[in-house]
Amino acid sequence: MSSPHRLVEDGVRRWGRLPKRPVVADPLAAYTGLTRRLKRLRLKEWVGFTLLHPDWYSSLIVQDAHYLAGSEIYAYDRAGGVLHQHAANAPGGSPTLPAELLDGVCRFERDGYRIVYAFHAPSARHRIEVDIAATPKAPAIRGELELDAGAATAPLSVSSRLPGGSMYTYKAAFPARGVLRVGDAQIVFDPARDLAVLDEHRSLLPYRTRWLWGTFATPTDAGPVGANFAARPELPGEPEESALWTPGRCEPLGDVSFRPDSTDSSAAWHITSRDGRLDVVFQPEGRKSVKHDLGLFAIDYYQLFGRYRGVLRGTDGDFEIKDVHGVCESMRARL
Template sequence: MSTPERLIEDGLRRWGRLPDRPAVVDPLEVYGGLARRLKRMRLKEWVGFTLSHPDWYASLIIQDAHYLAGAEIYAYDRAVRVLHQHAAHAAGGSPVLPAELLESACRFERVGYRVVYSFSRASARHRIEIDIAATAKAPAIRGESELDAVESTAPLSVSSRLPGGSIYTHKAAFPAAGVLRVGDAEVVFEPDRDLAVLDEHRSLLPYRTNWVWGTFATPTDAGPVVGANFAARPELAGEPEESCLWTPGRCEPLGDITFEPAAADPSAAWHIASRDGRLDVVFEPEGRKQVRHNLGLFAVDYFQLFGRCRGVLRGAGGDFEIGDVPGVCESMKARL
């Protein structure tokens, strides 16, 4: 299958697993008039990164629900077990999240809070810029990173129907070089060791929505990046999931993912596996980021765990042992 120029062409949407991200991804193009305006309020868009480093866990996101928008970042210092967090909010529609992602820039800019992702498919180099001022609760977080798209994983690009909605997601893991400064601490990212995992969504989610999701990636001794993206949510029979194995040069489809915490304790390990056994890992949490809001019609009960993964990936070209690899798992239950 060739990659379409647009997700929506001649009024029809492409469904399934795509070889790469279309140049233009706008799920609203299939609608017109009043339907388009109403669907815009159901559209949930975000672009974020999980950063992989041996001494720090970090993640950042720009998101737009079209009635409210925001940006968040956290950085966790493993040595002293301290979590630093910043968040900012804005009117829906105010972040710049262009449909032509890979030849554009995403921006969230307010006084004291600036995050920019610059993407260039032509140069195969992407950039993350962060400039967030200190607050009474957290130190300043500033930095720049360059991401190498030549040495990245094969892309995960999925367009899928959901009960009461649809998703489009694009994901990949990139070697990352640069510096992140968290207060007085300097975190140096080395491209032969450290990664940034991209997570883009352009999804028309049902009002009541829930999912469990996780990801990790790591360079191998031979150089290529391997890893996995895995999710469980209400699905329609026959529709592709957004789960995959990243093996050298390949994005291999996965399905039927189970997440099994060993106990109710938030610090308990999770066993994460696909039914066919090609993904079989244990995730050991080290920390937790949580968001809870209840605004009547709208509510969010969300947490993301960051920690380490160990186990095995069984790809088409062979097995890959995973040991002490940074990763994340999250749970979302919401009325959106």
């Protein structure tokens, strides 16, 4: 199947697993007039990265709910056991999150807080820039990473209907090169070892939203190997965003279950697909949480960062997962 130039062509949306990201991914193009303006209030867009490094756990995101926008970044020092966090808010619609992502620039800028993603499809080189000033609670985080799209995983690109909404997501894992500085600490990223996992969403989420999600990846001589997996309310027959990344392939998964060993926040999670092709255990090392209840709107979210072990059973063979950095998160919200 050839990839469409647009997610929505002549008012008709493409559904299913797509071979790559459409050049233009704008779900609002399926609507006109008042309906389009109302749908914009339901649109939730974000572009984020999970940075995979042996000594530091880190994630960053730029997001726009169209009534409020924000950005967050954290960096966890494994040796010191210290979590450093920054966040900033902005009016809805103010971040730059272009529908033509892979030849565009995402940007979130406030006083003392700047995150930029520069995507350059023709050169196969993307860039993450971070320039965040120190605060009384956290040190400055600054630096630049270059991502090698030519050596990335096969893309995960899914357009699906949800109960009361719809989802579009694009994900891939890229070898990363560069330096981040967290206070006086210097984190050097080696593309032979370290990866950045992209997570883009352009989704019309239902008012009551919940999901469990996780991801990890690791380099091999044949290319990155890893997985993206989620469990959320689904419609029968609609594609899920769960998949294995094996060298040169993005292999669909379905029916993923998340089973924590206990209610303890440090408990391990056993995560499997019904067909057994994903069978891993996630051991958390730390937790980042966001919890707000504003009446009409509320969010109860946490992301765990830690290590995965287990096995991926791909079309061309099995891959042992041993001490691989990744994340696992839970979201329950009224958006």
